[in-house]
Amino acid sequence: MFRFLHTADIHLDSPLKGLEIHEDAPVETIRGATRRAFDNLIDLAIEEKIDFVLISGDLYDGDWKDYNTGLFFAGRMGRLDKAGIRVFIISGNHDAASQITRVMPLPANVTLLSATSPQSVKLEELGVIIHGQSYPSRAVTENLVSQYPRPDPHSFNIGLLHSSLTGREGHENYAPCTIDELKSKGYDYWALGHVHQREIVSKDPWIVFPGNIQGRHIKETGPKGTTLVTVEDGQIVKVVEHNLDILRWAICRLDLSECEESDHVYEAVRQIFLQELDLADGKPLALRLVLTGKSPVHAQLLDRTAEWIEEFRGIAASLGDVWLEKVQFQTSRKVLFENIIGEDTPVAGLLQSIKTLELDSNTLFSLVPELNLLKSKLPAEIHSTSEPFLDTSPEKIRELRTAVEELLTARLLRHGGSR
């Protein structure tokens, strides 16, 4: 009997994105989250007396250049070495881009599989053979699996592969291959990496994406961790997920159609926060709150978003380790405006103008020339790959349109009535 941990996409030391600091934010509890999650992995391996650990690529983050990260990693590998645990790594697209990978001397217990051709390592005492190939360059578009060797009939065969198979949303399609191809290889376990979401692709043979060990932005929600595999007499008898994450990401959608006034909203928000906390295994939470529904408080919400956000943050703070990542106001009026006011009232005309206004990057900048100045002052990092700033995709333009529309209506109506 032997047991191993399968993990991937650690992106050591890559920072959590999109969490804006504010007064009640639980800064300390999330500090160094990827490191601490990695420490959790090491602790788990030692406590559980694991036989070996597999890292299926993207140990480092491509953009990250601080060599301290490598030193930290080497130190942790040292701990595993002392505990007699071997580690097998293939490098992924991020590692291929990282200089740390190339330079870092690895302790004796760590094996980085070759990048030039598939490499197999046999563990005689366990009856295991591990096949895998590291990425030679950042973007590997050819099928790597086809070159992987035939299975050793007398051993338990594990394949390490950094790939999104036939493609997974939000992940570049590197080292493509089909599930059937993997199945036909005759290996016992495919330890995949690259896709950050946990997924058991197949159980015969086992093809597993363990997901990353710590969500790093709002698109990586839910529990994160590693997969512990137990093998007895050459058969997999148990595959268990172990959560390692320090901070959990979650998106809460809250329908406010039944809320008539602010107190109802606060209570509803409190309740949904509590529900999320219940689901988070007692870990700190980074929450995105999305308010939806045709709501009676729609106008109040849009009129003073900043104050509402403050209130929601207060609620979050009162519940302990909750970090409100963002509040998206996506409620709508009970009745659509344009049906109401006729065509020739100023507000109706205004709304119509906003609707028909052509908005792309050119018109936007010519309409509001100040944006050029703003853009020139903003740091380049604001244009992250996942969420470019001043995105002119139809979806973002729609959001912007709605925001402006609601902002103006709220202001104009507030100054209209006798309130």
Place this chain on the structure above:
Amino acid sequence: MRLNRLDLKAFGPFTGRTLVFDSKDPGLHIIFGPNEAGKSSALRALKALLYGFPQQTPDNFLHNYDQLLVGGGLENRNGDKIYFQRRKKRIGDIIDELGNPLDSKKLLPFLHGVDPEVFESLYGIDHDSLIRGGEEILAQKGEVGQALFAAGAGITSLREVIDQLEKEASDLFKSAGQLPEINKSIRRFKELKKETKDASLSIREWQSHQTILKRAVAERTSLEKKREDRHKELRHLERLEQAIPELASLKARQEQLQALGEVIVLSPDFEERHQQVGQKMRAAQSQLQKDSDRLEHIRKNRGAVSFNKALLDNTELVDDFHQRLGEYRKGQKDKPQINGMRISLRREAALLLNQVRPDLRLEDIDILRPVLGKKKTIQSLATRYEVICQQLKQAEKQNKTTTQELERTKKILADSAKVRDFQPLHQAVKVARKAGDIDSELIQGRNEVEQGKRECLTKLKRSAFPFIELTPFMELPLPLPETVRKFDKKYSDLTEEDRELEKEQKMSEGELSSATAEIKKAEYGGNIPSEEDLALGRTKREQGWKLLREQWLDGKDVTAESANYNAEKSLPDAYEEDVVHADFIADRLRREADRVAGRATLRAQVETMEDILGNNKTRREALNQRKLSLDTAWSKTWQPTGISPLTPKEMGGWLVEADKIRYTVAEILKKEAIIVRNDSRRESLKGAVLKELEAIGFIQSHTDDTLGSILAFAEATVEKLEREKLQHGKIKEQSEKAQQTFNQTAGDCTSCREDLVKWQEQWEEALDTLGLTSVVTVPEALDLIEILQNCFDRVKETDDLRKRIDGIDRDAAELTEDVNHLLHKVAPNKLKLPLDQAILQLRTMLSHAQKGSALSDKLSEEFDTLQLEVATAERTVQIANEEMGELLQIARCKKPEEMAAVITRFVEHQRLLEKISDTGANLARIGLGLSIEELSGQAAKVNADDLPHRFESLRREIDERINPDINAVSQVIGEQTTQLAAMDGSGRGAEIAEKMEQELARIRRLAERYVQTKLASRILQREIERYREKHQDPVLKIASRYFADLTMNSLKGLKTDVDDKGDPILVGIRSDDTWITVDGMSDGTRDQLYLALRLATLESLLDKGEPFPFIVDDILINFDDDRSRATLQALAELGTKNQIILFTHHRQIMEEAKNLQSSKEIHLHDLSA
């Protein structure tokens, strides 16, 4: 949409109040409510009807939240109508007329989903917004676009909206600012970026440190090896330097040894032994000579010494005598003194005995000795006697005290009264108490009955039919309410019928008169043309047509005929005239035919109306008859009561009132019955308590008959008796205790007395042996015993002294005999001397003999010692001679004189060998294992003179070149190692990167907000301009009209002009066609300008969509009468097209409106009526 009615069913001060707006045109409706009459409530009710109740409302002071209810009827442009009601509920607040829930979607065709906000801004105006609107126009200097847009959207402060947006944007970001949020954030971000660079470790840096370290370590290793080589060479040369002189001296010694030739080998200590033996021989010979001389001398002295031997043998005896002589002399001296003391003691003893037993002699004293044996017993009996006496005294004293106490308590017990049983009384009181405060209940009940009766009577007196007594009122056979209602119905039916008949009569009369008038009118209409006239006209026309046809188609000359036909006109003109004439007649015939027929119809109508009127009259008479009989029946119904009734409606009301009073009276009577019951119950309780009181002898005369006072007295009595009982118990207990104590003390007395008797017996027995005749007291007995003891002590001392005198005499005799015996043996010549002289002489003689003996012994001992010493000396001389002989043999000498030369050569030889060996050892040490031959070989190769120079150069190389190099390299290694150790995989860089991301998130949010606000501001401004372009002309045209109306033509209208910047602005036109800008206008005029724009927008919208009621809340407060009138007129004007509801609490406005009513359609609703 317009509002048809508003039902204030339960809202604010209203209950079941209805406002009806069912005017023909939409109309201007003025709702007047002076202060507190609910103007504001009505306005809120209207909003509540349309949009539901707000969470908090001040309109619940009369009706609770769950009772609040408003209803209303709406009608839209298509003529659809709806009636619905609104409750204050979150869900299901809309209900229909019957209270069934109504789907809110049903309201959609009427409200069109207009939000409350939109409703309030677009379709509402109050005094504040009017003023603010005016101010805003001034602030914008009459800028057309903003004024139109603001008025169009019902916005009072558009500028504020734009300013706020711009301010928000500039608070977020300025291209050159430091303080705006985004600028600050960007700065922080840059700082963090720099920090992260400092905190992170580049790979190149780490690698370069590693490389430098490795290189330095290698270099240090090679340098250290080089230094070791130099050290080795240096050590080699040093060895040679030391070895060269040693090798030279070795060589010289070996040559000296060679020169010494053959040497006799002696033992190393030979020379010393030789010297020792010589010395020994000389010392022994001189000692032998000295000892022999001294031996001869001692032998002569010893022969001359003599002494008394016999005396010497008895030395111990003489010493013993001398000692005993001291005792002898003391005895002789003490003897007389002791004898004196003995006699005196004996006398004292005799005296003491005499005190005790004068009858006895001292010699017989021993018969008293047993008394002393009982001394202890007597003493203890004496002590015991004191104790017994003390106890007895104590017991008697206590006995006396307790006897007194016993008597006292017995007396009190005898005096105290008998305890009475008060339990039955207590029980009765408890029962009475349980019944509660009957007294107060009675008083209160009676008061209530009294009060109730009074109130009922008052009410009755105040009612339509006053009664003085309740009983007759209660017994009145009042008719049933149902009966009254029936009558009411009948009466109202009659009234209704009557009203209808009257209406019919009026209508018929009206129709009759109008028909009569028509007939008259027709009669005045003049002649009616006949059929003959028509035929004639037609014939003439045909004639003309014939001629014309002949001329036109056949080309015939018809001049003559035509002249005949009509002389005055040409043929075509004449024909045309005839055609017209004929048609005219035909038309008139047709028209007049109507008139003819009409006249007939009118006549018939007149007759019918007259019939109807006749019929109507008959029916009215019959109706009056029926009314009279109903009156009779009504009065009859009330006859038994003796009341002459009012109308059934009033009597119905009175009946309800009477019923209420009757109910109240019945309640009062019930209460009276309870009072009677309570009174009897109180009497019985009182009786029970009084009975029990008497039974235990407490008879109390009561001035007060309340149960309370009797109960209070009874309770006081019970309490008193309880106290008495408690007291009695306490005394009894004390008495019993006293009896007990008395018994105990009496017992104590008896036992003490018994003890005393027993003691007396023991005492007498103890004193019996003393043989005293008279009885003695205890102290006396003790004294006698003490004296007797003294007497015995004296007798014993006398006996002791007697024995000592006998001893002294015996010792003196023994000494004399012993001395004489010795004198016989050693010095018979001294026998005659007295004893002490003889002893002293013997001692002197002994001392002489002892001295002589000691001298003789000393000499003999010395002689023996010397003899031994002589023998020893002779032996020593012999041994020394033998040793010398042996030494000569070893040194192969014949004579002792040859010995010195042999020894000297041997010593020299030995010294050389030693030196050579030392040098060899030195060389071995220096050579570190090299043989002497190898060393000499190496030494031969170097030049000794060069050595210092070579040392110097080697040392210099090590010290000045190699060592500094090593130090430098070591320092590098140290530095690199330290730096590498500091590269510990710290997470600081990552932490700062995290902070950067947090800052970035902030920047992103703020920047997005900036984009929104900036874009919003731009779009709004663009839209204002667009709106102006589109609406300026039509809206301004209408506004101009309203403005003229509102200012009563002091300004004729509005126009646009451009300001200095070329922006279009609003100006007013004076009556003399000059222009006035907005800043030249008064505040009031500007308010009217704003109002004119609002009304104009409203009017311009009418064609385009569903209208909505315009709600005007008291905007006329500050207008003077003329302007108020002008405004009302303007509103009434608009009211013909759009419903306007004006709320006011100024009666002035109402009056003004009434005056205008004749000329304008204005509807008044007075909430205070």
